[in-house]
Amino acid sequence: MDSPVKIPYESFIKIDRKSETSIYLQIANQLVNAIQRGYLPLGTKLPGTRTFSEILDVHRNTAVAVYDELSAQGWTQSFPNKGTFVIGKDQDIPVKVKDFEENNLQQYPKITGFSFKTSNILDNPFEHSDCEYVFNDGIPDIRLTQIDQHSRFYSSILKRKSNQKALGHYNHDGSEFFKEHLSRYLNLSRGLPISKNNLLITRSTEMSIYIVSEILLSPGDIVLVGALSYFSVNMIFMKAGVRMIPISIDKDGIIVESVREACQKHRIRMLYLTPHHHYPTTVALSAQRRFELLELANEYGFVILEDDYDYEFHYDKSPILPLASADTNGMVIYIGSFGKSLAPGFRTGFIVAPENIMAEMRKYLGIIDRQGDILMERALGEMIEEGEINRYLKKSLKVYRERRDYLALLLHETLSDFITFEKPSGGLAIWMEWNVPVNLMQLSRNCSRDNLFIPKTLLYQNKGLTAMRIGFGDLDFREMEKSIDIFSKNLKLLI
Template sequence: MLPYKNLLLIKKNSQVAVFRQIATQFIGLIQEEKLLPGTELPSTRALAFDLALHRKTIMAAYNTLVAEDWIESLPRKGYIVSPRLPEVRPRSYHANRLASYQSAPGFMFKTLENFTYPPSSIRNANLIIDDGFPDIELLPKEAMLNEYRRVLHKTDLKKLNSGWDPEGTPDFRIALCEFLNQTRGLDIQTANLLTTRGAQMAIYLAASLIVQPGDKVVVSDPCYFFATKAFEQLGVELIAVPVDEHGMCTDIVEDILSKHVIKLLYVIPHHHHPTTVTMSTERRNHLLRLIRDYRLAVIEDDYDYDFQFQYDPYLPLASGDHDGNIIYIGSLTKVLGTPFRLGYMVAAENFIKAAAEWRILIDLRGDVFMEHVVAGLIRNGELTRLIQKANKLYRERCHFLADLVHTKLGDVVDFKRPNGGMALWLQFPKDFPLQKIIKKSLSLGLGIAGSTYTPETNVSYNAFRFGFASQHEDALEKAVEIFCRSFSR
């Protein structure tokens, strides 16, 4: 219903009768295409109330409009704009100007510089290679539906609606705490755990509590794009440390720590993003010693820990001796799929309390239903079975794609098959026109949405992540075939 109280302006001192003023303004609204044929008008009682007039005045105005065929009176229904009027389309309430949101605002606001994201055109591709996402077809759908039904039929459903748990629902945190202790060698209690909407929120929250504008933060080179963007928006100075086949170069980290005051270190020791490299035991031990000696705040981003193809997997840094200085961040999104935003932060109890209070400013409650559903999946073993099934399948796809790339692209690409994870890191010669090939592949139906690092994007690498976990082998084979057709060798 239109705001007639603001649209119909009555001049009490006018020589024109009030009912005629109302009728004339209604005619104007119809002629200006703000009231379309068939539009229902307010009742005489409602309009009289809005305009603070007697109902008989409104009835006189409506009768005038009916007599002139501008509106019709329908028995027991009320008044509508005459359907016999020409078809018109709605226009702005103010003539001769753009609608409010078609013009730029008159105030200044922040924007992200050099922000790149897969273009929307990729979504229309016949085949999409992602950054390394799980195969959502593996989800135990019936088990999840049963858990949803269980939560929806809980006798304390009303309590869930009104409850307040800033750290996350207790049911989920208890289950997740047990899961992390069993699978990652952690020794934590629920007081050390905060749930978030994905790992990205946890990274941003943790950094927000630690750094101030101008502080120095150590990251890897290359690094997870969205983490570095979050740090940059907090106004910090980034110091990049190279990554080689053994992970982040901790000797360089030690040299930096000896020369600068470092407020935060961001590290992905397990299946580093984007290179997929796993940090060696020697460097892990070295980094743990540095963390203790310098009392260094560390965000450990355990990108896709659950998918390891070896029998003796590395444990997180957080499972070692770090005197409470490591903030461990992970995500069940890498298990369940990107539509399910469910991350977590593990840290000292007082830090978790501060992070929970900070989170309230942007996310009051989190995904309560999903947390209860996943708690049920953990307790009944479905999550573990899903991870075991996915691990076996992703290992097969990893080996298949690695062999395929070696055979088809071995003369132009350099890569090492990872010991886990969901993507390959493919590096090309500096003069290889990777950006052009990616665009040509899109024209042939292949969208490459994996993180791309090329000289054209002011990054010294000429490489991209080829996600394999979400695709069947025939799709991986087709993707490599299209990529090969996109250039002449």
């Protein structure tokens, strides 16, 4: 190759002398980048260290250090009386990844050279903050989970030689052992007369709904949802191109007569509902209305997509059994999450449906989650088999009931003149409505300045409603007291 001095090194090597990364490492990283991108092809002869130091205006010792680093990583090789050359990377030599600063990627394109579809529908609705105190819409407290014990289950399974084969191939159908025990668990806890053949294991409720939507919904279909409904699910439906019709909710859940009126006017494809604890208002759908909805589905032929949101968390009495437990005509698809009270990595989603549609669902799961997590599912199956799930849930329910009662007490003592709420029979959140005018967005901003973060996804405000959902699951008593104190103070300043 021609003289190495002619290569414009200064055009693709930029030195930041204020950076915490040493100069020699900055240069070495950028030379590696140049080799990978073909700016310095294999066989290129690099300048001598003295010449290289003059080109970049650095000390010769820095140039020597750069070449030593490239050689150590396997990018170059020096030959006596010939010089230093770019060579092929030896893939058998493990190389420690060095810190690589963003400003070293100056040559990478900032935008694509092609057009692509964008979607405002799928914009992330979730917000984050550095505030010390945070309200959410009701999540379990990770501090209550017995992570060490859960980890022992997983570690034990990972070490068994009999499970080694599971690591060597894909299995999107999931663990048969887990499905067998989960089907029994759902039979006992929810009255679902199912076998493992009626189960599809997914990563989350949202993945479950996405798969169902891909199979059952077409652009232009009509889906009935609660007038107030789960925003993530609404996003999935909107992406599917369906038309959503909101149905009113009262203290007994979704109003059946409104569903009937919609069926008389339109051809309804699906009804989505969270009957156990309606999201976001937390009300439970009455037993009578559940039977009436099943009759309507049989009469008009629409699918009921039943989401068992927060089914595990009930405090005052046994929960009403799902619609799916009384479905004899195959009109209900039941979705939910398992292990919500456990650490996040130990949770999974599931779909319960008749076997014919289950076969189609497995095709979609095989595309979007081909690998699955069979070892984690095995661990969950053993936790069911040994009664660990029931023991932990019983213990955590006692804590969550106490937290629900304490938050209700704090709200009553500090805000009863301004809000109305009912203590929920289950779930991990309280729904409250204002009986005085207040700007919720301004209230959220003021609380944030006082170190309490209230995401916009908890706020519900229109001409006829001013309401909010506050989760209590991950707040201990002290955190509740401080949060409600900040909240109350800022509320009273606005009224």
